Amino acid sequence: MALRPPRLTIVDGALDAAARVVGVVVRPDDRVVMEDPGFPALIDLLERAGADIVPVPLDRQGIDVDLLRKAMELNPVAVFIQPRAQNPTGTSMTRLRASEEAAVVDGTRAIAIEDDHSGDIAVADVGVGAFLPDRTVHIRSYSKLHGPDLRMAAVGCTADVPDALAARRMFGAGWTSRVLRGVVLELLTDADAVAAVAEARTRYAARSARVREGLRDHGLSVSPGDGINVWVQVPDERASLVAMAARGIRVSPGSPFQVAPGQVPAIRVTCGALPDDMDVIDTVAAGIAGVEAPVGMTVSV
Ligand SMILES: Cc1ncc(COP(=O)(O)O)c(C=O)c1O
Known part of the structure; x- marks a missing residue:
């Protein structure tokens, strides 16, 4: 607009x-x-x-x-x-x-x-x-x-x-x-730069849609959204972070984003650095949901 x-x-x-x-x-x-x-x-x-x-x-x-x-x-x-x-x-x-x-x-x-x-x-x-x-x-x-x-x-x-x-x-x-x-x-x-931004927008949207889909399929409550961030409610922030780190996945803790006390624990997943390979994204989503063992690399999402 x-x-x-x-x-x-x-x-x-x-x-x-x-x-x-x-x-x-x-x-x-x-x-x-x-x-x-x-x-x-x-x-x-x-x-x-x-x-x-x-x-x-x-x-x-x-x-x-x-x-x-x-x-x-x-x-x-x-x-x-x-x-x-x-x-x-x-x-x-x-x-x-x-x-x-x-x-x-x-x-x-x-x-x-x-x-x-x-x-x-x-x-x-x-x-x-x-x-x-x-x-x-x-x-x-x-x-x-x-x-x-x-x-x-x-x-x-x-x-x-x-x-x-x-x-x-x-x-x-x-x-x-x-x-x-x-x-x-x-x-x-510049036309090429504008086209590159459009391409980035499309890829980010595809990656984050897939992350959301994967997490929902594994029963997690996920925000709707745009851009690179996905907000995921978890039973326990600290336990989730530790379990994910053991699987090679680093996400942001949710509490620094929360202003009012006593909110549902959450984490923030960032899709910007994920690859476009949907199989890798599915594996990462399963890793976040705790249904899959190590992703075989360390990813920061
Ligand atoms: C909501 C929000 N505001 C501001 C910023 C900072 O942006 P900038 O790099 O332009 O200072 C960020 C960076 O991630 C952000 O998420």
């Missing part, structure tokens, strides 16, 4: 963008809504900023609207949303959900901060910005599209957040290298 914010600035990755936006928008003791489970670095960032985090669970279509409405009664200053390929669950919002969330945020004092960390490696093309253009700060990272070492993200908004952020930056690095920006522009417009 084309979003053409009139104000735009370039910073050094989505996390840098989030930190700078928090620096402009959040004051100690301000309430900030975020998805639960969510990105651990954002949890740390908000805690360091002294924010009072209001976690809101997700359902299959994104942040739960009724619970978001309830959270807005606490008068937060910002709502952080990952519109697509949410880390860790892989959830992409539906357009309907994006419009509902925008309607809930509209009429409050909060701004929506959209962390589009996956960009076009996600299949969905959705965001709340299209429905709440005046009060959405859109962060678009190029890390997952073209490599995290680029350290580049765009921050777009109609309000003055990008200007405030750029002004503060003049006391430090000043700006992101124009040479690197030229490289990213080329990557975003």
Whole structure:
């Protein structure tokens, strides 16, 4: 969905963008809504900023609207949303959900901060910005599209957040290298690079669909999703990690992603580094589910 914010600035990755936006928008003791489970670095960032985090669970279509409405009664200053390929669950919002969330945020004092960390490696093309253009700060990272070492993200908004952020930056690095920006522009417009991203999107989708299918076939409860991440509920996080390590499989523990206490234990499986060979993926899925012995190699998923 084309979003053409009139104000735009370039910073050094989505996390840098989030930190700078928090620096402009959040004051100690301000309430900030975020998805639960969510990105651990954002949890740390908000805690360091002294924010009072209001976690809101997700359902299959994104942040739960009724619970978001309830959270807005606490008068937060910002709502952080990952519109697509949410880390860790892989959830992409539906357009309907994006419009509902925008309607809930509209009429409050909060701004929506959209962390589009996956960009076009996600299949969905959705965001709340299209429905709440005046009060959405859109962060678009190029890390997952073209490599995290680029350290580049765009921050777009109609309000003055990008200007405030750029002004503060003049006391430090000043700006992101124009040479690197030229490289990213080329990557975003060159036909071969665009085709390579489309190919990556298709392959990631096929791998993660197969992982989901395999895990479900083995009786595990798995998030629906997009991009590279799959969120899997397990009986016991630690026991699962240890058992998987013994089979040569490394996954991320779920607890660092969980904000509210007392949630169902889970792990995050990342499909980005898996091979395209579906037999290997089936073996890894069986290994995660605990029904198969060693995969014969160490895989980090
Ligand atoms: C939700 C989320 N936000 C931000 C980032 C950081 O992205 P960047 O490399 O652009 O700083 C990540 C990285 O995985 C992420 O998952």
